[in-house]
Amino acid sequence: MSDPLYERDLAADALDLVALAARPYLDGLQERPVHDRAMDGLLDELGGPLPERGDGTLGGVERLIRVGTGAATHSSGPRFFHLVVGGATPAAMAGDWVASLLDQNAGLWLASPLASRAETVVLGWLKELFGLPAGFGGVLTPSATVAHVTGLACARQWWAERHGVDVAARGLAGLPPMPVFSSGLVHASTRKALQILGCGRDTLRTFERDDAGRVDLAGMDAALAEAGGPAVIVANVGEVNAGDSDPVEELADLAERHGAWLHVDGAFGLFAALSPRTAHLVRGVERADSVTADGHKWLNVPQESGFSFVRDPELLRGAFGSWGAAYLTAGDGERVNYNELGVESSRRARALPIWASLRAYGREGYRAMVERHLDVAAHLGALVERAPDLELLAPVQLCVVCFRYRPEGVPEERLDGLNARLGEALVADGRVYAGTSLYRGMRAFRPTALNWRTTETDVERLVEVLRELGATLTRT
Numbered sequence: 001m002s003d004p005l006y007e008r009d010l011a012a013d014a015l016d017l018v019a020l021a022a023r024p025y026l027d028g029l030q031e032r033p034v035h036d037r038a039m040d041g042l043l044d045e046l047g048g049p050l051p052e053r054g055d056g057t058l059g060g061v062e063r064l065i066r067v068g069t070g071a072a073t074h075s076s077g078p079r080f081f082h083l084v085v086g087g088a089t090p091a092a093m094a095g096d097w098v099a100s101l102l103d104q105n106a107g108l109w110l111a112s113p114l115a116s117r118a119e120t121v122v123l124g125w126l127k128e129l130f131g132l133p134a135g136f137g138g139v140l141t142p143s144a145t146v147a148h149v150t151g152l153a154c155a156r157q158w159w160a161e162r163h164g165v166d167v168a169a170r171g172l173a174g175l176p177p178m179p180v181f182s183s184g185l186v187h188a189s190t191r192k193a194l195q196i197l198g199c200g201r202d203t204l205r206t207f208e209r210d211d212a213g214r215v216d217l218a219g220m221d222a223a224l225a226e227a228g229g230p231a232v233i234v235a236n237v238g239e240v241n242a243g244d245s246d247p248v249e250e251l252a253d254l255a256e257r258h259g260a261w262l263h264v265d266g267a268f269g270l271f272a273a274l275s276p277r278t279a280h281l282v283r284g285v286e287r288a289d290s291v292t293a294d295g296h297k298w299l300n301v302p303q304e305s306g307f308s309f310v311r312d313p314e315l316l317r318g319a320f321g322s323w324g325a326a327y328l329t330a331g332d333g334e335r336v337n338y339n340e341l342g343v344e345s346s347r348r349a350r351a352l353p354i355w356a357s358l359r360a361y362g363r364e365g366y367r368a369m370v371e372r373h374l375d376v377a378a379h380l381g382a383l384v385e386r387a388p389d390l391e392l393l394a395p396v397q398l399c400v401v402c403f404r405y406r407p408e409g410v411p412e413e414r415l416d417g418l419n420a421r422l423g424e425a426l427v428a429d430g431r432v433y434a435g436t437s438l439y440r441g442m443r444a445f446r447p448t449a450l451n452w453r454t455t456e457t458d459v460e461r462l463v464e465v466l467r468e469l470g471a472t473l474t475r476t
């Protein structure tokens with residue numbers, strides 16, 4: 001049978017298959033390796049020509065479950081420390097299934113009052129969680145990168161208005177480059193957003209006072225004075241190599257003094273606001289004009305979740321609204337059309353997993369989780385300091401630990417190569433995942449602990465496996 005109409009009665013059976021597979025999969029996540037290379041052969045089953053006659057609903061889904069649960073990178077388990085990747089809390093994952101079950105188009109109030117209201121509610125909760133003013137506008141995005149595009153599109157709108165141009169209507173032609181200033185902690189996705197927005201990624205200038213990229217405030221101050229006109233400052237809370245943060249309060253002072261726009265990248269760092277132990281790192285964020293954060297990192301909701309907050313909600317509408325298709329109805333304060341406030345038009349109800357998770361665990365649950373991760377990172381830092389063949393490269397900040405493998409007798413000039421090979425060996429081994437980066441010119445590991453499942457035992461395992469593979473590498 002080919003037409004899905006004739007398989008209408010199997011819709012729930014197909015979901016039952018997924019639910020049945022979920023229990024052993026989720027139960028196994030605690031113990032299984034992050035990646036089992038022996039399963040890679042399954043990937044071939046994804047290929048082949050487009051079937052003329054399909055496998056039918058259950059056949060197709062069965063195959064996907066078999067290949068998927070075998071060959072996936074089990075990054076939602078507790079020992080994926082690579083990149084900056086969260087898991088999905090039990091409630092968030094179930095909330096995501098509900099979003100799939102209901103399959104709402106969350107672009108227009110008319111299409112789904114449920115999705116629109118849920119988005120308004122979770123944006124309000126998130127502002128509370130992070131201590132952002134209730135009056136900020138906001139929109140859920142698929143990622144921090146798209147949240148950057150959103151916030152910086154508003155910055156661009158604001159900046160062009162100061163040059164007498166409605167950039168949403170007229171474009172950038174005839175305007176000078178938009179000056180954008182940041183520290184060396186800036187994430188590549190900020191440049192990508194500028195590249196997408198036609199501002200050019202190379203227009204971003206960094207002001208650094210040391211090789212860790214910490215901000216040179218005096219240099220930035222002078223450049224802002226020299227720029228004369230409106231400019232954009234990007235402050236970074238939670239950098240990906242060592243978890244470092246810019247002094248947001250000082251950058252907010254600079255922005256105020258020069259009439260500049262302040263954009264904050266708090267992709268995961270914004271969650272420092274949840275604990276009194278780290279809240280000082282985000283002090284001043286409430287003075288920002290636009291703020292980026294991720295849901296699929298420290299909030300631990302499934303992939304494709306980010307948020308953008310913008311002080312002046314009208315700028316969101318200016319940058320993204322009024323595209324005027326005749327079949328669309330205008331929204332209002334109550335009945336919000338989120339497709340007028342962000343990049344996407346049709347979009348999924350990504351508010352639902354966020355709602356489910358915040359409802360399930362509340363401020364207290366999230367604070368406990370964040371503080372556990374702070375402890376786990378500190379524990380990892382201590383393990384590194386105690387190990388004779390590991391070298392901590394930066395004080396532990398937030399949930400990132402930056403270190404390298406440095407066994408006795410290996411000369412400095414060979415350490416970068418050794419650590420790069422160890423990084424590859426670790427990923428090939430698959431029991432735990434962590435990757436390397438360049439920190440102050442050194443090849444270094446930078447595991448991040450922000451998955452809700454991750455505990456101290458998991459970072460102990462990371463150290464064990466890393467030292468074991470390191471010893472093998474140095475012997476050969």
Ligand SMILES: *Cc1c(COP(=O)(O)O)cnc(C)c1O
Pocket residue numbers: 084142143144145146187189190237238239240265266267268294306
């Ligand atoms: C992950 C990250 C981003 C990009 O986030 P995506 O969700 O992958 O687009 C931006 N900034 C920082 C600091 C990050 O850690």
